[in-house]
Every structure is written in C-alpha cells, then in structure tokens.
Amino acid sequence: MISDLERRVLDCIDDDELIGWVQALTRIPSVWKPEQGIGEEAAARWVEAHCRDIGLQTRFEFVVPGRPNVIAAYASSPDFSIEELLRPPASPHARKWLMFEGHTDVVTEGDPTQWTDPPFSAVIRDGRIYGRGANDMKAGLCCALAAIKAIVRSGVDLNGGILLGAVCDEEGGMIGIKHFVERGWADHVTACIVCEPEENHLCIAQKGVMWLRCVIRGVMSHGAMPLTGVNAMYPMARFLTMVQALEEREIVRHGRHEFLGQPSITPTIVMSPARGEGEPQANVMPGAAECVLDIRLIPGQDPDALARRVEQMLAACVAVDDRLRYAFEVVEVRHPIHTQRDHPIVQSLASAYTDLTGTPPIYGGVPGSTDGTILHARKGIPIVTCGPGDIHIPHHVDEWVSIAEIKLAARMYALAAMRYLG
C-alpha cells in the first residue's frame, strides 16, 4: 500500500522533466576517446549541476585527467555536511545510507552509418528514447536524480541519507568506482541500488570474476635444435587440458544457479612468447608460454581455494623437468554476490514494484561485472541491480530505452528510498 506521504513524494516526479533529462544527458557523448579530447567530463558536469539544483551537496573529483566522479549527498538534518562521509562512522552504521550508483561513460557508437538516427540524437519514437548510452545507463542515472529530487522537494524526513555516485570508466577498468571506494565515499553506505538496465527486475545475484595469469618458463632455443632448450608449450598444453577438466568438476560440484547458470573457466589469452618477450618467429622456440584464465564464479564457489587449485596444477605441470619454472598471479578477484531476498533493500524495492504495478517483482541475476561488484567486493555492501532498459540492448546499434520503464524506475527508486530509510 502506498501511504499518503509516499503519494505526495511520487506526485513530485515530473515525467516531462525526467524524459527531457534523459535526452539531454544522452546528447552529451561521453565515450572515452582521449585522442579526441572526449570523455566523461561534460556529462559529469551536467549531473553535478542538476544535483546542485536539486539541493544536494556535491563533490567533483578527477580520477585521472578528463575522467571525473560526481559524488552527491542528501540528509534531512540541516547541519549535515558531505565531508562527514569521509570520516569513519561513529558506531558501525550509526545511520543508514542508501546509495544510487551509475556511470557516466558510454561505449563507442561504432559506425554511425549503421544507426537509424544519429547515435547521440536521443530521438523519441514509439515510446522509446534512442541513443548511445540512453539505456546503459543515462536513463537509470536520471531516474535516481528524479527520485532524489522528489524526496527533497516534498521535504519528507528520512531516517538516514542518500548518496549518489556517478562515476567514470565502468566500461573500462572501473577506475571510477575504485577511486570512489579508496577515497572513502562508500564507508557509510549500508545498501546500494545499481541503476544499470535490468528492465526494472530485481537482480540480487551477480557472478564474480577472477583473472589468473599463468606463465610457464622453459629455455629458449633455435627451432632446429630444440633439445638445446626446454619447450614451455607442451606443459602449457597439459595445463590447459587440466583447466578444462577443472571447469567440468566445478560445474558438476556447484550446478546451476537459479539466476546465473553455471560457472566457467575460460582461457582467454594463450600466447608464446610470453607478453613483452618479443615477436614470435617460426624458427625460434620461445622461452615461455603464458595464459590468462577468465573465471566466472557463482555463489558457493570459493575464489581463493580455486586459485590455489589452479596454482597446484601449474606446479604439477612444471614438475616433470627441473629446468621448467612457473609464475602465477591473481590479476583481479571479485566475489560473486547474492543479496538475500529478505534484506531490507530488496524488500523495499520489491514492495515498491508490487505497489506500483500490482504484480510481484521479477528477480534476476547479472552475468557480467558492474561497479556494484567492486562495492560489494571491497566494502561488503549489499547490492541490488535494478534499472530501466532492455537487458540485451546495451552496446548495440540503435540502443534504446523504454519511457514506460523510465517512469516506473523513478517511482520505484523514490518509494524504495523512503521505505529503506523510513
């Protein structure tokens, strides 16, 4: 049931303004093209200006030149200062902080002639806004803005604060959210809604990822005299066969997750010579072979144990010849996420969805990695990924977002925030 107070907040959402925002933000191309001097800065300035208009306190921080994060905060108490968020919480989570998270970068538009309309025109047709970034994820960011604005305008008292993080480089190395976390902006956050396009489904599970770099080192030699060296490629081939068997065992052991399917271990880079060790040549037996494993994890898998297992396999492959050596590096590890359905942030979004649509929420999972993975991995923050936009359309030509989903998302965010911070 939507209360009178909640109704008052929902009435403060101005759909025409919201749709105009999505168009305006989509029209600012924020593809990272440093050679052309283009990045997220203009889009981030737009977000910060709108946050200030709404009455939020903001900070604008460059992660690297041309690539800023916007941090914006709101709390009902008049003496609140955004700098408080950089001081350690007085007692663990003395006050609830709900974060809305989004990224300002978009992927390349590709060949513009493949598009029906110019990629950054943000035209409206058939109840959709078309444009690169409209779906992933400028609509979601604008919905968070609209929800926060409605809450601020209505003057409702919240038992906690709202933080908006609009960060750079989600589509690349995620330097934006990493910087945000390192600065301390996430330290007070008790729950986060990641506003990525999920058709307003409640994605409570997310695959983890681990990248392992494995190098086997032999002895380089002339291809005509291989016995004067030690070939690293045969032990690498044995290693890859063992990796495939390990993947099969992991699948059998952990089965299919209801939202995420089965885990995977994929060699994505296999090369010899190893990286940085010169050009391959037909008559040279290289001194080393290297591979990178892209491991996608589902809840229940232990990344540390898996990494140890892979290293043991690598060690076994070089044990056949005492001139062989190996090197092993965990390049990145982000644990899988599963936020329980009875967690207050999930409950708040679920009841909001039901009250607004008259139907139960649809739960789901995120197969890839998002900024939310970093927030969870580094700070243990409970995450729900939920936002407007078709799940399969990000990064496509003629990217679009449904206006009906935009309107619903803004209302879900406003209600969820009020209920979570009620």
Ligand SMILES: [Zn+2]
């Ligand atoms: Zn995205």
